[in-house]
Amino acid sequence: MLSLYGRQLSSRLLLGTAQYPSPAVLADAVRASKTEVVTVSLRREMAGGQTGGQFWSLIEQLGVAVLPNTAGCHSVKEAVTTAHMARELLDTNWIKLEVIGNHDTLQPDVFGLVEAARILSGDGFAVFPYTTDDLVVAERLLEAGCQVLMPWCAPIGSAKGPLNIDALRTLRGHFADVPLVVDAGLGRPSHAAAVMELGFDAVLLNTAVAKAGDPVAMASAFGKAVEAGHEAFLAGMLEPRDMAVPSTPVIGKAVFS
Numbered sequence: 001m002l003s004l005y006g007r008q009l010s011s012r013l014l015l016g017t018a019q020y021p022s023p024a025v026l027a028d029a030v031r032a033s034k035t036e037v038v039t040v041s042l043r044r045e046m047a048g049g050q051t052g053g054q055f056w057s058l059i060e061q062l063g064v065a066v067l068p069n070t071a072g073c074h075s076v077k078e079a080v081t082t083a084h085m086a087r088e089l090l091d092t093n094w095i096k097l098e099v100i101g102n103h104d105t106l107q108p109d110v111f112g113l114v115e116a117a118r119i120l121s122g123d124g125f126a127v128f129p130y131t132t133d134d135l136v137v138a139e140r141l142l143e144a145g146c147q148v149l150m151p152w153c154a155p156i157g158s159a160k161g162p163l164n165i166d167a168l169r170t171l172r173g174h175f176a177d178v179p180l181v182v183d184a185g186l187g188r189p190s191h192a193a194a195v196m197e198l199g200f201d202a203v204l205l206n207t208a209v210a211k212a213g214d215p216v217a218m219a220s221a222f223g224k225a226v227e228a229g230h231e232a233f234l235a236g237m238l239e240p241r242d243m244a245v246p247s248t249p250v251i252g253k254a255v256f257s
């Protein structure tokens with residue numbers, strides 16, 4: 001079981017709710033993925049979003065936990081205010097904290113992120129910070145009160161997959177006891193399996209499912225890939241070797257003359 005801020009989850013896939021072709025497809029994708037947590041942009045959905053007021057009843061019907069996010073916030077003040085609104089409206093102290101630092105890359109402003117994380121942790125929030133794969137920033141976020149980290153593997157919506165496997169491996173090695181969720185930039189189920197094979201606890205993704213030719217089938221594929229990657233990690237994988245090693249024993253081989 002995955003434990004995030006004391007909540008036990010069977011699924012290690014967290015799914016975004018934006019950009020689906022229709023509310024019905026979103027609902028079917030959530031079910032097919034078997035996720036138990038969806039993230040919702042408070043700013044977008046409060047502004048009417050893609051589905052208007054019906055969106056919230058749809059999410060309620062799905063029976064999944066809601067992780068509100070501060071997507072679209074570019075300053076500490078905006079992010080903190082949005083988090084407080086989310087807590088009041090959705091009755092949860094969970095917040096996926098995004099403080100965007102650059103319009104083109106949508107990469108986090110890690111300085112603002114640490115500041116906002118400190119404020120919100122002090123205010124009693126369970127903060128899920130969307131961060132880079134930088135080790136020192138990760139340390140600062142933990143010092144600020146975060147108990148979960150969400151490093152990116154590539155820029156949001158890029159579908160590039162893990163750009164810096166070594167940095168992700170370093171994070172995993174360094175923070176053996178901290179739940180680490182890879183967030184953003186995944187494009188294919190094999191990307192999800194690859195980071196889960198490194199020992200990450202979960203992945204969060206949106207675009208690769210919502211924008212797939214068949215979002216429901218893709219949600220199902222990602223769900224399976226996450227599970228396969230985790231199972232492989234637990235099973236203990238063979239390290240790559242330089243030399244060939246025969247997989248068929250020589251002793252007892254039939255002799256043809």
Ligand SMILES: CC(=O)[C@@H](O)[C@H](O)COP(=O)(O)O
Binds near residue numbers: 185186
């Ligand atoms: C929905 C959400 O929170 C995104 O900001 C998240 O980071 C996912 O990124 P992808 O869309 O690249 O999967």
